Amino acid sequence: MIKADTVQASKRDRLHTTVAAAIEASILNGALKIGDKLESESTIAREFGVSTRAVREAIHTLETKGLVMRRHGERTTVVREDVNEFLDTLAVTVRQRLASEPEYLKQLMVARRMVETEVIEILCSRDTPVADTVTENLERMRRARDEMDFSGFVDADAAFHLALVHSAGNRILSIIYDNFASLINEVIQVTSRVPTKSLVEAYDEHAEIYSMIRDRDEAGAKALIRAQIDNSANYLRIAIEKATKGETKNA
Known part of the structure; x- marks a missing residue:
């Protein structure tokens, strides 16, 4: 039997994956260019109908791929080619x-x-x-x-x-x-x-x-x-x- 908390975790994983994939696609197709700032986490959360936690996890995924960079106190920046x-x-x-x-x-x-x-x-x-x-x-x-x-x-x-x-x-x-x-x-x-x-x-x-x-x-x-x-x-x-x-x- 699958526990409720496992189902919730799986759902949350799908949500942050969806957000990450959408932002990544915007970066790769040029809609978001190098140096552009992402909207605030709360704004992105409202646009996708998800929690800010899911947005933070999505941004962390993108950062791991080297597509964005977070700095304390600033909005996340697109750095796709900043290898x-x-x-x-x-x-x-x-x-x-x-x-x-x-x-x-x-x-x-x-x-x-x-x-x-x-x-x-x-x-x-x-x-x-x-x-x-x-x-x-x-x-x-x-x-x-x-x-x-x-x-x-x-x-x-x-x-x-x-x-x-x-x-x-x-x-x-x-x-x-x-x-x-x-x-x-x-x-x-x-x-x-x-x-x-x-x-x-x-x-x-x-x-x-x-x-x-x-x-x-x-x-x-x-x-x-x-x-x-x-x-x-x-x-x-x-x-x-x-x-x-x-x-x-x-x-």
């Missing part, structure tokens, strides 16, 4: 989690691997695989290798990967990567300090990835970049363990 601001906020949240949960860094590396392997698939399917900035940053890595400039090499390494993502021409992937680029750069800085391969070996690895993409060897490039990021994740684990042991020793 940068949405992801910037997300990046801050991730950074806060990283500070308290080192394990979160490994999850960041998984996300990085997913983006970069997808980028390789896009690049290998095109007539002109990579932008000039990829070549330029590979050249920066070569010069840093020859000069034994560790810091310069690490910066060029991060810029190489960022340029690869931008080469794909997918704005969403670029925005996602841009917002997490500083975090990824920090990871590269940390993992590069774990004794592993020489600058010569590191450069050769990146040069091989570049050549495989240029030659449209999608499988080979994907396998190599996966291995590279997986190795970085392992180096990151070692670095975290060393740092943790150091803190314990000094405690």
Whole structure:
């Protein structure tokens, strides 16, 4: 037997879903434009014949989708294409989690691997695989290798990967990567300090990835970049363990 409170909850869910769907449709068809303010919750409630609670739940759903933004004391604003601001906020949240949960860094590396392997698939399917900035940053890595400039090499390494993502021409992937680029750069800085391969070996690895993409060897490039990021994740684990042991020793 279904309890009354379950029926009421189900009804309320349908009401807020209806309101959310109607507002979302207005945003997607352009009736509500970026920067427009929604009516007050009480006005929307009257228009739809629902409670203000149902309206608040509908707005929360839209906010979760990144379609609107609420600020205390102000009416809700349409921010449909404000992806940068949405992801910037997300990046801050991730950074806060990283500070308290080192394990979160490994999850960041998984996300990085997913983006970069997808980028390789896009690049290998095109007539002109990579932008000039990829070549330029590979050249920066070569010069840093020859000069034994560790810091310069690490910066060029991060810029190489960022340029690869931008080469794909997918704005969403670029925005996602841009917002997490500083975090990824920090990871590269940390993992590069774990004794592993020489600058010569590191450069050769990146040069091989570049050549495989240029030659449209999608499988080979994907396998190599996966291995590279997986190795970085392992180096990151070692670095975290060393740092943790150091803190314990000094405690």
